[in-house]
Amino acid sequence: LQDKAEMSSRLAAVGEMAAGIAHEINNPLTGVIGFSELLLERPGIPDDIKEELTIINVGSQRVKEIVRRMLTFARQAKPVKSAVSIEELLEITLELRSYVLKTANIEVIRDYAPDLPWVMADAGQLQQVFLNLIVNAEYAMKKAHDTGVLTVKTAHPDGYIRISITDDGSGMTDEVKSKLFQPFFTTKEPGEGTGLGLSLSLGIINEHGGSIRVESKPGTGTTFFIELPVTQLDTIPQAKPESVHSEQVM
């Protein structure tokens, strides 16, 4: 992270490799998924074999999802920007996770700044970032204890919007902290993490002209800070702010 240029070229190299691997995996994978589905639909299949086929199907669907994420990562898609309400995006993301948060006894504290300015951003990409951070926070809290507190905060110091996502989970050692934005770095069990979430998030936030950093302490918890510039709002026609808001949201 200290050397942004080096990190970018590393990301690009890994991106190319990821694209190559993804294409190689996709063809045989389509066969595995397709035939496991065909077999599952065949009449008279005994229950125990059905169960095993389901494991093959679910596993291969998971590989497909990982490949999809690798390709997204490899493409490093340019953001398609529109006027976005950060608070609304955070709420949509929390809603997506509400079931998991509830069953994990995680309390969500919202601390939203009033009158947060809108930002020019790619809503889908930003939501991907928030989702990554929230899923990681859930994981760290589940690992640490049976309950948890997730705090989602917004602020707008001069020229910026700052979003912070805090968990009281396991926290990280300095070693993990120094590596966490590297592609494929994960401390999760094989099959649980791809190690792509944060490197993807870093790429997205960089493309938006923003920054992302972390504060974390083992046993205490973690806060991710994202800063996004609001200066790009100048590009919204000042004469018709209302029509811009109603037409360009997501």
Ligand code: ADP
């Ligand atoms: P993945 O979640 O697939 O491992 P990420 O890039 O999202 O990939 O995260 C990389 C690593 O960073 C995680 O495996 C974990 O060790 C660490 N990490 C990320 N977020 C947190 C958090 N909120 N608390 C503790 N550790 C975290």
